[in-house]
Amino acid sequence: MTYKLPAHEIADKVRKKELSAKEVTLSFLAQIEEKNPSLNAFLRTHNEKALDKAKKIDSKKEPLGRLAGVPIAIKDNINITGELTTCGSKILSNFKAPFNATVIDLLEKEDAIIIGKTNLDEFAMGSSTEHSAFGPTKNPWNLHTSPGGSSGGSAAAVAARLAPLALGSDTGGSVRQPGALCGIYGSKPSYGRISRYGLVAFGSSFDQIGPFAHSAKDIALITDVMSKHCPKDSTSISFDLEPLTPHLEDSLQEKTFGVPWQFIENLEEEFATSFKESLKVFESLGAKIVDIDLSLLKYSISMYYILSTAEASTNLARFDGIRYGYRSEKADSLNDVYYLSREEGMQDEVKRRIMLGTFVLSAGYQDAYYKKAQKVRTLLIEQYKRAFEKCGLILMPTSPYKAFEIGSIKDPLQMYLADIYTIGANLAGLPAMSVPSGFTSEKLPIGLQIVGPHLKDEKVCNAAFLFEKETGYNTHTPLG
Amino acid sequence: MSEITLESIEHLSLLSRIALTEEQKKQFAQDMQDIVSYVDLLQEVEVDGTPLCHNVLDTLLHTPQREDIVGETLERSDFLNSAPKQVAGLVEVPTIL
Numbered sequence: 001m002t003y004k005l006p007a008h009e010i011a012d013k014v015r016k017k018e019l020s021a022k023e024v025t026l027s028f029l030a031q032i033e034e035k036n037p038s039l040n041a042f043l044r045t046h047n048e049k050a051l052d053k054a055k056k057i058d059s060k061k062e063p064l065g066r067l068a069g070v071p072i073a074i075k076d077n078i079n080i081t082g083e084l085t086t087c088g089s090k091i092l093s094n095f096k097a098p099f100n101a102t103v104i105d106l107l108e109k110e111d112a113i114i115i116g117k118t119n120l121d122e123f124a125m126g127s128s129t130e131h132s133a134f135g136p137t138k139n140p141w142n143l144h145t146s147p148g149g150s151s152g153g154s155a156a157a158v159a160a161r162l163a164p165l166a167l168g169s170d171t172g173g174s175v176r177q178p179g180a181l182c183g184i185y186g187s188k189p190s191y192g193r194i195s196r197y198g199l200v201a202f203g204s205s206f207d208q209i210g211p212f213a214h215s216a217k218d219i220a221l222i223t224d225v226m227s228k229h230c231p232k233d234s235t236s237i238s239f240d241l242e243p244l245t246p247h248l249e250d251s252l253q254e255k256t257f258g259v260p261w262q263f264i265e266n267l268e269e270e271f272a273t274s275f276k277e278s279l280k281v282f283e284s285l286g287a288k289i290v291d292i293d294l295s296l297l298k299y300s301i302s303m304y305y306i307l308s309t310a311e312a313s314t315n316l317a318r319f320d321g322i323r324y325g326y327r328s329e330k331a332d333s334l335n336d337v338y339y340l341s342r343e344e345g346m347q348d349e350v351k352r353r354i355m356l357g358t359f360v361l362s363a364g365y366q367d368a369y370y371k372k373a374q375k376v377r378t379l380l381i382e383q384y385k386r387a388f389e390k391c392g393l394i395l396m397p398t399s400p401y402k403a404f405e406i407g408s409i410k411d412p413l414q415m416y417l418a419d420i421y422t423i424g425a426n427l428a429g430l431p432a433m434s435v436p437s438g439f440t441s442e443k444l445p446i447g448l449q450i451v452g453p454h455l456k457d458e459k460v461c462n463a464a465f466l467f468e469k470e471t472g473y474n475t476h477t478p479l480g
Numbered sequence: 481m482s483e484i485t486l487e488s489i490e491h492l493s494l495l496s497r498i499a500l501t502e503e504q505k506k507q508f509a510q511d512m513q514d515i516v517s518y519v520d521l522l523q524e525v526e527v528d529g530t531p532l533c534h535n536v537l538d539t540l541l542h543t544p545q546r547e548d549i550v551g552e553t554l555e556r557s558d559f560l561n562s563a564p565k566q567v568a569g570l571v572e573v574p575t576i577l
Contacts, residue, residue: 098558191536205536234544237537302519313496320497322573327564334576335497343499351500352511355492359512362495365482369519374534375527381536413514429536454537 002027004477007070007164007218014057014069014111021054021069025113028071032116032162040137041147041156043076045116046083053113065110066225072107073157073166076117077124078209079198080104087200088122088132091345092325101198102230103167103209110225115163118153122350123316124169124202126150127177127418128409131349136406139182140478141444145403148178148418151212155182158212159478165222166212171203172304173398173422175210176434180398180447183436183476185213185464188422189223190455191429192237195230201315203308204235206426214474216465219433220244223457237455247458248465252285257463258292258391264421267397271446274438275397278448281470282395282463292387292394296380300423301416303380306360306373307427313357319345352412381428388453393463396421398434398447421449431457435464436473445473482520484513 002010002024013019029047036042050071057069074080077087079097081104086092104114121131129137129152139147140160147156151168155178158166168175170188179186188210199209211222224243230236259279267275279289321327321341328340342351360369387394400420409415425432430451437448448467452460468474489509493500500508556569565572 095562098554098562231544231546235537238544296525299522299525302522305515306519306522317497321564323559323571324562325564332574334574337574338497339499342497346498348504348507351496351498351504352508354496354498355489355508356512356515358492358496359484359488359516362492368482368523371532372522372525372527373519374532375530376522376525377533378530379525379527381533411514412511413518416515427536 003031003161005164006215007067007213008215008221010070010164011066011068015064019069021057021113022051024069025050025054025071025115028115028163035160035162038138038143039140039156039160040135041118041153041160041162042073042116043086043119043134043153044084046114050113050115057111066221067107067110067112069111069113070165071113071115071163073116073118073154073163074104074114075120075151075154075166075168077120077169077200078103078167080114080117083117085200086134087124088120088134089346089350090133090326091319091341093133095325097198099198102195102232103226104198106226106228118151118157118166120153121150122347123200124150124171124174125312125349125353127173127415128406129153129178130406131347133347138406139403141183142403144405145444146181146406148181148399148403150174152178154212155179155184155186158182158214159184161477161479164213165218168210168212169199170208170210170426171206171308172426173419175212176422176432176447176449177399177418179212179434181403181445183445183473183478185216185219185433185435185474187211187219187223187433188425188431189227189457190431192235193241193431193455193457194226195228195233195236197230197232203311204315205311206308216435216461216468217248219464220248220461223461241455242458244458244461247462250462252282252287252463252466255287255393256391257282257287257289258387258394259289260294260297260394260396261291263294263297264396267400270440271397271400274446275448278437278467279395281467285466285470290391292390294383294387294424296376296383297424299376300380300427301420303373303376303427304419304423305356305416306369307377309353309357310361310370311357313354313361316350316354321345349412377427380424384428384430393459394451396449396451398422398449402440402444402446425451430454431460433460433464435467436476437471438473439476482516484509484516
């Protein structure tokens with residue numbers, strides 16, 4: 001049952017030659033072949049390349065790396081040389097990346113095996129993985145429901161044990177929210193900790209690559225591998241950052257956790273009960289819970305949908321049918337190449353966001369929307385700093401909803417509200433992780449979110465690890 | 481509150497170079513009106529004297545610079561192979577003039 005093992009155990013066994021990388025790879029490929037047709041988590045797998053890499057690892061004479069033989073699934077907006085990077089969009093349906101994202105190089109250097117690419121909402125814009133040009137992904141806990149999004153393919157893959165680890169990208173909650181809805185760990189590292197080079201840009205001041213796993217220890221392992229300064233990303237932190245793994249067992253005695261009670265007062269009863277039980281777990285570990293003021297989070301969705309769409313409208317201008325991907329066959333003038341390739345190549349949610357971003361940046365509206373939101377963002381960052389003077393970490397729910405039925409949320413604004421608890425960390429660049437913290441009466445997963453101060457990812461992971469040891473929710477799987 | 485009319489949608493369609501059908505224009509006008517009405521919530525926040533947020537982290541205040549030396553670059557063919565059409569080592573586009 002190799003496919004049920006966490007990543008750190010797989011790596012240990014491969015290093016000790018108790019398991020071969022080939023056995024591990026075959027075990028996961030067999031799972032994918034059996035389960036992916038009903039889940040649509042992977043868009044494609046790299047069987048031949050993965051088995052070649054496994055063979056190289058098995059015959060390597062030198063000591064093996066920290067991720068020896070660990071198969072990793074990659075969201076299809078992260079570049080891998082020579083492989084398709086579609087972003088879930090028709091406009092990039094035939095785009096093969098000419099270079100590796102920095103994270104791919106870092107993972108491969110530690111002997112990981114890149115096993116395939118996973119589904120996402122088109123250009124990572126969505127909270128349900130329904131808005132992919134390649135069909136929706138299903139939640140392994142209930143195939144009628146959404147896995148969340150936009151990194152729903154990666155989340156479903158890890159939850160269904162089709163891969164022990166996966167990468168997603170989190171612009172407004174796109175790793176944490178699907179992590180919560182799929183009952184696994186989903187982490188958004190601090191802005192600047194992990195290189196964005198080779199991640200297709202959506203909202204550059206928000207985007208961060210983040211991992212999925214079924215244990216906090218695995219999150220620490222892969223985050224440590226990827227935390228390295230990258231000169232190709234000008235926002236990459238250039239000084240040494242504290243690693244996560246050595247701090248997993250740090251005591252929480254006398255540590256203070258803040259809860260923004262005012263902001264979460266409308267939580268559904270089942271979620272409120274679960275959240276309060278999670279707080280008791282931290283209290284039993286010696287931590288204190290205090291109330292904190294994050295009243296500006298009320299404006300987080302407004303800020304986010306102004307600023308992220310503004311950034312997206314410029315970032316996605318490059319998809320014009322000239323240099324990459326799809327070009328409309330109908331176009332016979334240069335202008336028509338732009339208009340028609342974008343019209344035919346992108347779906348409504350992407351068009352809506354590009355147009356909204358164009359609106360908030362346009363003459364006459366820039367001051368009222370874009371600049372106003374940038375100023376409130378400054379105020380929110382200051383409010384977080386004041387909150388962290390009163391507490392070491394912040395606790396919140398990850399999602400206001402449990403996994404919802406596919407197709408049930410039609411109003412775009414309702415879908416945006418799915419990210420109400422996660423967006424704050426992106427606006428302020430903070431590290432945040434969703435941790436499995438219980439189940440609803442229908443046995444759908446609930447997630448707890450732990451948010452830390454700038455660059456203190458090790459504290460977030462430490463709290464997640466100790467919570468996991470007490471509760472063991474990560475041992476529940478949708479496999480039955 | 482800003483009003484999103486069919487004319488504003490047509491202007492945005494032009495600025496963002498996305499062709500829209502008549503039906504889409506009506507739908508987008510409605511959707512964007514809803515979204516803009518929601519984000520108008522921000523107008524109640526007092527921001528006098530608050531600077532714009534140019535950087536999320538204090539550590540990013542300075543743009544890093546590198547030595548002006550040519551580094552590794554991709555092959556010309558790598559770029560060209562990503563383009564939908566190419567001719568004689570160049571990206572092919574419809575006649576401009």
